[in-house]
Amino acid sequence: MLSVAGIEQGIVIDHINQGNGLKIIEKLGLGNVNFPVVLLTNVDSEKLDKKDIIKIENAFELDLTMLGLIDPNLTINIIQNGKTEKKYKLSTPTSVKGLFECQNPRCITNHDIYAEPTFTLIDAKQLKYKCDYCEDFTYYK
Amino acid sequence: MNLTGKHLIDPSNFSLDELNQIFTVAQDMEKNPIKYCDICKGKILATLFFEPSTRTRLSFESAMMRLGGNVLGFSDAASSSTKKGESVMDTVRVVSGYSDIMVMRHPREGAPKLSSSYSTVPLINGGDGGHQHPTQTLTDLLTIKNLRGNISNLKVALCGDLKYGRTVHSLIKTLARYPGMSFYLISPPQLQLPIYIKEQLKESYNIKIHELTNIEDCIEEIDILYMTRIQKERFFNEEDYLKLKNSYILTQDKIENAKQNLLIMHPLPRVNEISYEIDQDPRAVYFEQADYGVYVRMSLMAHLLGVL
Numbered sequence: 001m002l003s004v005a006g007i008e009q010g011i012v013i014d015h016i017n018q019g020n021g022l023k024i025i026e027k028l029g030l031g032n033v034n035f036p037v038v039l040l041t042n043v044d045s046e047k048l049d050k051k052d053i054i055k056i057e058n059a060f061e062l063d064l065t066m067l068g069l070i071d072p073n074l075t076i077n078i079i080q081n082g083k084t085e086k087k088y089k090l091s092t093p094t095s096v097k098g099l100f101e102c103q104n105p106r107c108i109t110n111h112d113i114y115a116e117p118t119f120t121l122i123d124a125k126q127l128k129y130k131c132d133y134c135e136d137f138t139y140y141k
Numbered sequence: 142m143n144l145t146g147k148h149l150i151d152p153s154n155f156s157l158d159e160l161n162q163i164f165t166v167a168q169d170m171e172k173n174p175i176k177y178c179d180i181c182k183g184k185i186l187a188t189l190f191f192e193p194s195t196r197t198r199l200s201f202e203s204a205m206m207r208l209g210g211n212v213l214g215f216s217d218a219a220s221s222s223t224k225k226g227e228s229v230m231d232t233v234r235v236v237s238g239y240s241d242i243m244v245m246r247h248p249r250e251g252a253p254k255l256s257s258s259y260s261t262v263p264l265i266n267g268g269d270g271g272h273q274h275p276t277q278t279l280t281d282l283l284t285i286k287n288l289r290g291n292i293s294n295l296k297v298a299l300c301g302d303l304k305y306g307r308t309v310h311s312l313i314k315t316l317a318r319y320p321g322m323s324f325y326l327i328s329p330p331q332l333q334l335p336i337y338i339k340e341q342l343k344e345s346y347n348i349k350i351h352e353l354t355n356i357e358d359c360i361e362e363i364d365i366l367y368m369t370r371i372q373k374e375r376f377f378n379e380e381d382y383l384k385l386k387n388s389y390i391l392t393q394d395k396i397e398n399a400k401q402n403l404l405i406m407h408p409l410p411r412v413n414e415i416s417y418e419i420d421q422d423p424r425a426v427y428f429e430q431a432d433y434g435v436y437v438r439m440s441l442m443a444h445l446l447g448v449l
Contacts (some may be wrong), residue, residue, distance in 0.1 A: 054305025106248040106270045114230040117256050130337065134272055137337050 004038055010057040013067065013075040014086075018042060020053030020071045026068050035059045048073075065093045069100075069127060073084050092124040100140055107134040145447030147259040147325050148264045152275045152315040159192070159261065160315075164283050165438035170291075174207065177439065180448045181210030186238035186316030189232065190267070191247045194410055196431060197276065200246050203223070204438040211282050213239065223410075230259045237261040242446055244276075246270075253445065263445040271305035271372075276410050278311040279441060280434040286425060287433065288404055294321035298359055300389055301327075301369035301414060303334040308408040309369055310338055323349040325359040329388045331381070356389065360399045368407045368414050392416045396424070407428055 016024065021039045024030075030037045035056040046053040056062070059068040060078070067074060068090035078086040096119045102109045109131070119129035119138060127140040142159050149155070155163070170177050186205040186312065202212045229247065233256040236243060243260060245253050246267040253266035277325060285292050299309050303326055312335070315324050324438040326334055333352065342348055353359060356366070369388045373379075390413060396403070407415060407427040415438050419425050443449050 035158075048189070050415075104250065106250045108251040108255050109245075110268075112228055112230065112252070112255065114228055115228050115251070133254055134270075135337055136250075136335065137367070 002056065004040060004077045006082060007036075007057045007079055008082050009054050010035075010055065010059055011062065011064075012079060013054040013056075013064075014051070014075045015045070015048060016052035016054065017048065017071050018050040018052055020074075021054055023053075023070055024054060024067060027070065028062060028064075030054070030056065033059070040139050055137060059113055062120070064090065066094065067100050070091050072080045072124075092121060092127065095119070096121070096129060100138070102134060102136065103130045103138040104131065104134045104136040107136065109133055143447070144444040146263060147445055148260070149165040149275050149445070150158070150257055150266045151273055151443065152278045152311050153318075153429040154275075157318055160219060160279070161439070163279060163437065163440045164286055166443065167283055167436040168279050168287070170439050170443075171433075171436045177208055177443070180318070180443060181446065182206035184242065184304060184448070185240040185331075186210060186212045186444055187236045187243045187440065188212060188216070188267075189236060189243060189245040190214065191229070191245070191252075191381055192245050192268070193217065194267065196434065197244075197246065197274075198417070200431070200434045201265075201276075201438050201442075202374065203435050204442060204444045207435065208439055208443060210241075226380040228412075233264070235258045242442055243398060255313060261427075263440070265445070268307055271307050271310075272312045273410070274307040275311050276434070276438055276441065277308045278315050279437045280430060281367070281406060281408070283348070283437045284406060284430040285404065288429070289364070289402075292319045294389065295364040296323050296325065296359075297332075297365045297367065298325040298327055298356070298363045298370070299367045300356060300391075301438045302332045302371045303328045304332040305372055306369045308327070309334070312337065312367065313342065317346040317348050319344070324351070325363060326351075326352045327351060327354065327356055327359070327389065332388070334403065341406045348420075356391065356395055360396060363403065364400065365404045365406060366396075366399070368405065368411075370407075370410065370412050370414055387413070390414055390416060391419060393418050396422070399424070 021041050038055040040053040042050050072092050076088050077084050098116045102117050109115040118132040122128045123131050129138050169358050207210050221250045244265040244267040247269050250270035250272035253269050257264045339363050371383050403424045405425045
């Protein structure tokens, strides 16, 4: 069986639904960083049958808000001195800034450099958000 | 209540008491114009119109002139620096230093809200895309108040382009805050009121909405008929516009069975959706409505500038 060593300092993102690992690497921009990142995919899991795991060494300053959108079931483990210092789950973010675009083509956020798309959660199940500028609905996909 | 320094981006920025205060002063301005003719002496209104406008821009200019103030601005994006690629936010920051109050019309939805974060003077939304047109709503409400006495327990039909019609969006969201209102929405299926507004009306006010496709189906019951134009400029292709442009044309025979005190309103400009013969009917009030637009904008600016 494949074995990957634990990390001393950093973040372990666990219980990722199988197949979402690559998406998370891409969304967090982890393909282009100067610290070690490991993606394990198709790992046996009691809870999920199969899961993905991401281990990020020597980095704590990551905005993980987006992960609640991609996979609300995952677990974040903060590792310090080789031990889990903090473990928490992410929920769907109630307020989102700059993470995705407004689906209304007439919205100012699609046309002006100053305008950062900003949304408020309306329905967590459908990932339905309301744009703070044009008020129209955008569904996160 | 003190509205000095506030922005008006959405009618919900003001409470019903604050709206009423604006209407009361507007009524007094109409009766006693001399009393107010100098209150904005030395003040400058900047009109930033990134999209064409006749009524809104001229009524704002007229309003500021009637208050003794001055006006500067542009009436077309082509004559502003945005044509050179400047962000509208930079325009707003600069014009804040040139004026005491600003009105902005912009084709992009949410542009006035974003701009208000960068403006150091009160900013008024003069219409943003197919989203909101709050000062038209103030005009509409003053019209109803002046001609019906109060704003409550009315059956209101909104007809035409309810999807892109910003005047309708602002108006229905505001009327829904008054007691006992019910609404008839008359439009082709492609131009129905956006779902986000319907959901907001249902969740926030639990009001009654009836969606219809014919004016005749509610004409006998309603107190107000608010007609709107099918707006060519909101369509991405001409074919869709041509299919829908003649969906609703109000003619004398259609209002034969309507109430005698019905108000037929329209934010103007009209193209062909109200037949010219209707203009002679005492129930047609759209030109009076346009007149009230000046007084309500005078009152609004006087409140935001704190000169009363």
